[in-house]
Amino acid sequence: MPSRPEADDPLLGDLSEGQILRAILSRTAPATHTILGPGDDAAVIAAPSGSVVATTDTLVHGPDFRLAWTSGYDLGWKAAAVNLADIAAMGARPTALLVALAIPRDLRLSFVERLADGFREACAALAPGCSVVGGDLTVSDVLTVAVTALGDLEDRRAVTRSGARPGDSIAVAGEMGLAAHGLAVLFGRFREDDRPVPVDVSKLAAGESAAVAAQLRPSPPIGLGPMAAVAGATAMMDISDGLALDAGRMADASDVTFALDGSALGNNPERALAGGEDHALLATFPDGVLAPGFRIIGRVQERGEAGVLRDGRVVDVAGWDPYRDWDSAVG
């Protein structure tokens, strides 16, 4: 996309809140489930099964993304995708997003327009029928995108983390470790003096390009969440912090042990275990049952000392914690 001349692309500080909101809303038309879209005090969204699934997740400039690496479009896409994955992980179908933006005044209108494009296109690609139904805009020195996603269970029960039973198979749909590979490429190759610099795609090998794309614009298999629920998944969650940590959470919630098969974790099992941000779906199924798009990576056992085993050995990998691991001075 060619960049627009600055004369046609005002700074947000030179516009009113209303002008900025109109630019966003003209790009995010309400979809299937919207009964009343943006413009009033609140939106109204269909909840045909008599309940609504709701989750919220925030991306903050610094710990969660860098503008040197992430475009407005990528940011909108990722903020949508990570929230859609949490809805899918309950076995629900996403119906609506609410987007709260806190944006510095020195960004340009085109950034916000592309952000809206990213939200719209992520919904269209990952969760057709879902759309941005409302939002809020305020000024802040730190660019912050807080998204709430809503979903409908279509008369199914929610698939929680606590239903895994000994004998169930453990299965995954989606990438594991690819987004972490992408982050390693960004940190390793696109920084100068410890500061992020724009990505030069001509310097990327094909595999690196896919990894960077997975980090910046993840594509979790949203539609497979409801299919897993229909197939009879006993537990499900999305892998946001790496398989080891998230499988451990599910094992603890279900009071079982997850015995993983290292040979089923791809070319780089370490990265699959440690690497977050792919938002793959981790689910357990009764023996002999498997939903489309899922692959078996292990089996649930009676609870032992450890929550997660790999080929019989204890796995202990700490995930990423923003309070412990993010240092704004280092970046």
Place this chain on the structure above:
Amino acid sequence: MPSRPEADDPLLGDLSEGQILRAILSRTAPATHTILGPGDDAAVIAAPSGSVVATTDTLVHGPDFRLAWTSGYDLGWKAAAVNLADIAAMGARPTALLVALAIPRDLRLSFVERLADGFREACAALAPGCSVVGGDLTVSDVLTVAVTALGDLEDRRAVTRSGARPGDSIAVAGEMGLAAHGLAVLFGRFREDDRPVPVDVSKLAAGESAAVAAQLRPSPPIGLGPMAAVAGATAMMDISDGLALDAGRMADASDVTFALDGSALGNNPERALAGGEDHALLATFPDGVLAPGFRIIGRVQERGEAGVLRDGRVVDVAGWDPYRDWDSAVG
């Protein structure tokens, strides 16, 4: 509330995300409408009428509040109240809040605990049955509280801004201008060298004390929103940016003119017209109909040149715009 010794009150930077979340969630127990509360990928909330009303509103340190004036408790209360008001303004009953916190590491645990207390007690006082069902926590240099509120229409139609008809009476429930008075007291009396300093309540006259409380812990009449809908309100919204601006928005949406009676606007009509943040409910009712708690302040006319008249004269008051009116250098 006596402040806790620092030894018992760790900095957030010395805790993990999980520890902080547990401290919050232990103080915000799920209520009536919660089918599945915090702890999984998403919450599940009852939506008995087959739709859900949803809104989001964010408070950012600087433009929206100052920690010198606002305690954690006040911040939680206000973040809840402003979102509950948007649900009530649709004629819906609030069922759930999702709270996305972006918090600097140099705040203490007690701040977050009191924030959670404020959310809980605002729900209990203003919208019984509603509670915090989920949230997200991340680190940021700018304290940011993004809240999404959900509500149920109880089989009624949503009351939008666009339904006011000529001949309807215009009515208000709640305070108008009190929160703005409070803000004026804070800016006028509790700053030194252009920076906010803590409020010394002993320096406040009784009226000032109520005004400051209305600014820091607004109490919109949430329960009256559903009652207005039941009574037959033709249009409704909450007054967040002052009566003049918000009545103008409703008049524009309904393509009518709002003729306000200056004598019905209280002791300080200018402040009622210009002052925001009370989150009073503005509604129109068919002639002869009025919901409990509402007082008539004017009558809807066929659309004329202006959207809002006061005693026959055009009212033109600009509201507050964070992009135009907030300057972090001035504060």
